[in-house]
Amino acid sequence: VLGWRVVAAVAWSVLLLPVCTAAFIVLSGLDPFHPVRWISNSFNDFYTSYVIFCIFFMSVVILVISIFNVEFYAVVPSIPCSRLELIGKIIHPRQAIHSVVHAVMGMLVAWCAAVMTKGKFQFLAVPCTPSESPGDAVPQKCLNEYHLFFLLSGAFMGYSYSLFYLMNNMNYLPFPIIQQYKYLRFRRSLPLLIKHSCVESLYFVRNFCVIYYFFGYIPKVWICTTMDLHVDSKLYPLDTLTGLLDLSLFYHAWLCGVFLLITWYIAWLLFKIYATETHHFPVQPTFAEETDQCLPKILNSNPPLIIKFLALQDLMLLSQYSPVRRQEVFSLSQPGGHPHNWTAISRECLSLLSDLTQRLVAQQEAAAANGRAKQPAGELKVSPQTPGAVAAEDVPLQSQRSNIVPRASMSSLVKSSLMPLKTSPGSEVGSPFSSPALNCKMRIQDVNSPWQGSVPSPEARRRGPKLWTSGSDLQMNGSHHESFPVLSARVGSKAVQPSFIYTWLRNKQEQIKNFLSKRVLIMYFFSKHPEASIQAVFSDAQMHIWALEGLSHLVAASFTEDQFGVVQTTLPAILDALLTLQEVVDRYFKLPHVSSKPSRISGSLVDTSYKTLRFALRASLKTALYRITTVFGEHLNAVQVSAEHKKRLQQFLEYKE
Amino acid sequence: AACTIRAFTWHPHTSKFAVALLDDSIRVYNSSSATIPSLKHRLQRNVAAMAWKPLCASILAVACQSCVLVWHLDPTSLSTRPSSGCAQVLSYPGHSPVTSLAWAPSGELLLSASPVDTAMLVWNVSTENCVQLQWFGGGGVTYLAWSPDGSKVLAATPSAVFRVWEAQMWTCERWPTLKGRCQTGCWSPDGSRLLFTVLGESVIYSLSFSEYRGEMQGQVGGSKTASIVADLSETVFETLYGEERIGGEVHSMVWDPTGERLAVIIRGHPDAPRSQTVIAVFRTRNSPVFELLPCGFLRGERGAQPQLIAFHPCFKQGALLTVCWSTGKITHIPFFFVSAHVPCASPSRSPISVMASVREQPLFSEL
Numbered sequence A: 001v002l003g004w005r006v007v008a009a010v011a012w013s014v015l016l017l018p019v020c021t022a023a024f025i026v027l028s029g030l031d032p033f034h035p036v037r038w039i040s041n042s043f044n045d046f047y048t049s050y051v052i053f054c055i056f057f058m059s060v061v062i063l064v065i066s067i068f069n070v071e072f073y074a075v076v077p078s079i080p081c082s083r084l085e086l087i088g089k090i091i092h093p094r095q096a097i098h099s100v101v102h103a104v105m106g107m108l109v110a111w112c113a114a115v116m117t118k119g120k121f122q123f124l125a126v127p128c129t130p131s132e133s134p135g136d137a138v139p140q141k142c143l144n145e146y147h148l149f150f151l152l153s154g155a156f157m158g159y160s161y162s163l164f165y166l167m168n169n170m171n172y173l174p175f176p177i178i179q180q181y182k183y184l185r186f187r188r189s190l191p192l193l194i195k196h197s198c199v200e201s202l203y204f205v206r207n208f209c210v211i212y213y214f215f216g217y218i219p220k221v222w223i224c225t226t227m228d229l230h231v232d233s234k235l236y237p238l239d240t241l242t243g244l245l246d247l248s249l250f251y252h253a254w255l256c257g258v259f260l261l262i263t264w265y266i267a268w269l270l271f272k273i274y275a276t277e278t279h280h281f282p283v284q285p286t287f288a289e290e291t292d293q294c295l296p297k298i299l300n301s302n303p304p305l306i307i308k309f310l311a312l313q314d315l316m317l318l319s320q321y322s323p324v325r326r327q328e329v330f331s332l333s334q335p336g337g338h339p340h341n342w343t344a345i346s347r348e349c350l351s352l353l354s355d356l357t358q359r360l361v362a363q364q365e366a367a368a369a370n371g372r373a374k375q376p377a378g379e380l381k382v383s384p385q386t387p388g389a390v391a392a393e394d395v396p397l398q399s400q401r402s403n404i405v406p407r408a409s410m411s412s413l414v415k416s417s418l419m420p421l422k423t424s425p426g427s428e429v430g431s432p433f434s435s436p437a438l439n440c441k442m443r444i445q446d447v448n449s450p451w452q453g454s455v456p457s458p459e460a461r462r463r464g465p466k467l468w469t470s471g472s473d474l475q476m477n478g479s480h481h482e483s484f485p486v487l488s489a490r491v492g493s494k495a496v497q498p499s500f501i502y503t504w505l506r507n508k509q510e511q512i513k514n515f516l517s518k519r520v521l522i523m524y525f526f527s528k529h530p531e532a533s534i535q536a537v538f539s540d541a542q543m544h545i546w547a548l549e550g551l552s553h554l555v556a557a558s559f560t561e562d563q564f565g566v567v568q569t570t571l572p573a574i575l576d577a578l579l580t581l582q583e584v585v586d587r588y589f590k591l592p593h594v595s596s597k598p599s600r601i602s603g604s605l606v607d608t609s610y611k612t613l614r615f616a617l618r619a620s621l622k623t624a625l626y627r628i629t630t631v632f633g634e635h636l637n638a639v640q641v642s643a644e645h646k647k648r649l650q651q652f653l654e655y656k657e
Numbered sequence B: 001a002a003c004t005i006r007a008f009t010w011h012p013h014t015s016k017f018a019v020a021l022l023d024d025s026i027r028v029y030n031s032s033s034a035t036i037p038s039l040k041h042r043l044q045r046n047v048a049a050m051a052w053k054p055l056c057a058s059i060l061a062v063a064c065q066s067c068v069l070v071w072h073l074d075p076t077s078l079s080t081r082p083s084s085g086c087a088q089v090l091s092y093p094g095h096s097p098v099t100s101l102a103w104a105p106s107g108e109l110l111l112s113a114s115p116v117d118t119a120m121l122v123w124n125v126s127t128e129n130c131v132q133l134q135w136f137g138g139g140g141v142t143y144l145a146w147s148p149d150g151s152k153v154l155a156a157t158p159s160a161v162f163r164v165w166e167a168q169m170w171t172c173e174r175w176p177t178l179k180g181r182c183q184t185g186c187w188s189p190d191g192s193r194l195l196f197t198v199l200g201e202s203v204i205y206s207l208s209f210s211e212y213r214g215e216m217q218g219q220v221g222g223s224k225t226a227s228i229v230a231d232l233s234e235t236v237f238e239t240l241y242g243e244e245r246i247g248g249e250v251h252s253m254v255w256d257p258t259g260e261r262l263a264v265i266i267r268g269h270p271d272a273p274r275s276q277t278v279i280a281v282f283r284t285r286n287s288p289v290f291e292l293l294p295c296g297f298l299r300g301e302r303g304a305q306p307q308l309i310a311f312h313p314c315f316k317q318g319a320l321l322t323v324c325w326s327t328g329k330i331t332h333i334p335f336f337f338v339s340a341h342v343p344c345a346s347p348s349r350s351p352i353s354v355m356a357s358v359r360e361q362p363l364f365s366e367l
Helices: A002-015 A017-028 A035-046 A049-072 A083-091 A093-117 A145-167 A182-215 A217-227 A247-275 A288-293 A295-300 A305-321 A323-329 A340-380 A390-409 A412-421 A436-445 A458-463 A467-478 A480-489 A500-517 A520-526 A530-537 A541-561 A566-588 A609-638 A643-653
Strands: A125-127 A141-143 B005-010 B016-021 B026-030 B049-052 B059-063 B068-072 B087-090 B100-103 B109-113 B119-124 B129-134 B143-146 B152-156 B161-166 B172-176 B182-187 B193-198 B203-208 B227-231 B235-239 B242-246 B249-255 B261-267 B278-285 B291-298 B306-311 B318-325 B330-336
Touching: A002 A017, A002 A049, A002 A247, A017 A035, A017 A049, A017 A093, A017 A247, A049 A093, A049 A247, A083 A093, A083 A145, A093 A145, A093 A247, A145 A182, A145 A217, A145 A247, A182 A247, A182 B129, A295 A305, A295 A340, A305 A323, A305 A541, A323 A340, A323 A541, A340 A530, A340 A541, A340 A566, A530 A609, A541 A566, A541 A609, A566 A609, A566 A643, A609 A643, B005 B049, B005 B306, B005 B318, B016 B049, B026 B059, B049 B100, B059 B100, B059 B109, B068 B109, B100 B143, B109 B143, B143 B182, B152 B182, B152 B193, B182 B249, B193 B249, B249 B306, B261 B291, B261 B306, B261 B318, B278 B306, B278 B318
Parallel strands: none
Antiparallel strands: A125 A141, B005 B016, B016 B026, B049 B059, B059 B068, B068 B087, B100 B109, B109 B119, B119 B129, B143 B152, B152 B161, B161 B172, B182 B193, B193 B203, B203 B227, B235 B242, B249 B261, B261 B278, B278 B291, B306 B318, B318 B330
């Protein structure tokens, strides 16, 4: 699917290239005093061979850029949570290759532009102005500094483009909120693209002038020595202030930048438009070889992420607009009478939703535990040099109580719904005197349980140095001495006795962490930006939004269109999943920072819709529930749901939520 | 005539309505609660239109001078003055004053339009993202109406052209009118018929659209020409009290959600003596053939002109017409009948369709 789309996008961007080149030639020969000569010169230039060659060359450049677009795209944005992650992202080798190649491409484009501009930019080496010194008959080759300036500015723009691409998450493919034909979408974005390119090129040229002022002599000297050119002493060298204040140089460099950015942005925009176009997946395969492409199969297997996104988008559209395909979803299979299509689709949507529920619950637990573990850490920080000291005796008792609280704060509702899905032994919940050390050990064996956020599990620690949880580790060590008698009293646990070396090493680790956490610089790099970490949790929420909409539209349509009653049997499960998720989301939004909206910049080319996905999820969840309650009305009271859920459904029926 | 009521809108699912007053405040009246929240915001000036979000408890979108305000109210709260923090501001440069709003019936998208902006904005309210739908020719948008089945949108412009957009791929059909701009329009409940009127003419036009089957992507499917279904030019009625001249241009028109009653405000000729503004009620039917029969007239107290009319979206016993008069009174007029479309829940009702018992009961009136 994606292959053909990429080819089409590349073909269109190459086709638009001559148009841009023509515009560039016309504008670079800008001569307001002799308009007729200007226009005629430009038209003559279109047909010269070097322009054709340049166009061909630029097509190759666009091809390379498009290949990079395809390699780097992502439907789920990767959001760096801390500054260290951001720096890591920048110096990652994949990103380094991206930047280097873009810089080289930029230089090539600038060379093409310089060649097409003619005049003083055309060649790297020009004959020097004849000097007055007698006896100097042979004219020597001098370095054309303007040309060099152009090439280096091209390289700098390529590199800056790559950097901006990374910082603004431009590899993220946002799916549009309304469906439109591709041409309309392209036409709508074009003015914004042109304006954005002009402004950005201005910034790049300004930055490059500053850099060239300070460091321009390095490449100059290097080129002169390697190519045996001389520096023309008659002309002003460009890395001085007077040299750089040349208006025509500035204009041409800016124009070259605009040309480069426009062509690259057009390639990127066309790729985005083509990739996010809706694809029609058949629900019921008509031929045997198409079975792999039909919607239920794709949803249940693990296809590349973009195919899954496109499939979910198609599900959302078919549930709203297509009665024929809805009938196929509600149909029964021929010999057996099983609703395979509906089962597959609903199972996938429900698993997506429950997965999100668990993720949010884990996050909440971690956040709640962090808030509680801070208290004992406060008093322990006073004496970091005496780990495992006797002073920590009274801490274990407190920490035991603090461990109970987060567990009890989980509502019975969420517990009961997640219980059947978990294989965690019930003994963890029961015993109020279990020491946190034991819990930590058991966690190593039972890493799938999302509940034990009160003491960080090993994988949580692996995620990133969470310095604020160091206190609970210390208390674990402190309670080590006390835990021995409790160990023997433990029933049915397979906990291993913590070895002394292990705890001593852990101790040292915590000491170092504590020490470093006092250093502001380290905290600056390691601290997790709360807004970014919240966005990271919801980064693939677009899938869940579509699953919600598709599912609720299908259920609402089934009230009148479902002939065999296939939806009714799954209705309790659907309502359960939706109500549970709604509760969890509501509780999540009470955490700090979650409900504050990030500031929005309107009219920018960069798409930041991934920052507000959580609000869209909350709104579409509510709308999905209201859709079901509005259509079914009082009949919902006949559906088998738990008592708590019944109460909430009643609230929805009365429009009190 | 100056009226204290600027805009009026019913909640689509419950007995709750919002009224925008001349002092730029909005009051929300609920039949099941005694508190009347009053909404004020510093950006809420020159309120032109309001719309409740469908499939939601209480989210109200307000079209203001410079932006669109979306109030997120708590349906169970008893406070009479919700804070300005509940309001979300949706603004876009160049899109002001906003005069018409329409929510998609499926509840996700909000359309906002302004007469000076040639682009309609489609908002995704929760992410505050908007998409501009631009067209050329005709100026901005003066009137927006979304069909109840969610498939089409009517957008009337200040010039003699109106557009009908289809809501799946957002392509539009252009309809030039004969004399003036499209004054008002309303859709049948299944989205297959559009009734509209033109400024300067005293007729009601009807435009039919092909049945929406979902397979025609990108086609609006309108028929070639519009046909005239009602002539409302001035006629003289002989009544007990003397001669009554009724007829003229149409000011606004609403169709009740069951598709059985159509209410039209007819403004009499301003020069003619003793001409008055009345509300004409028609009995309508959309299937199998379209039928429009006059039913009666509604008139208020002496000197009161009807300004705004709206039907209750879910009145179970027929239709409920709400009229806002120029004196500041709001009256609710019920029409009791058994609708042919809605399945009757209780079989004990008499199946004879009863015509209007036109009573005037000043409920929720205010000055």
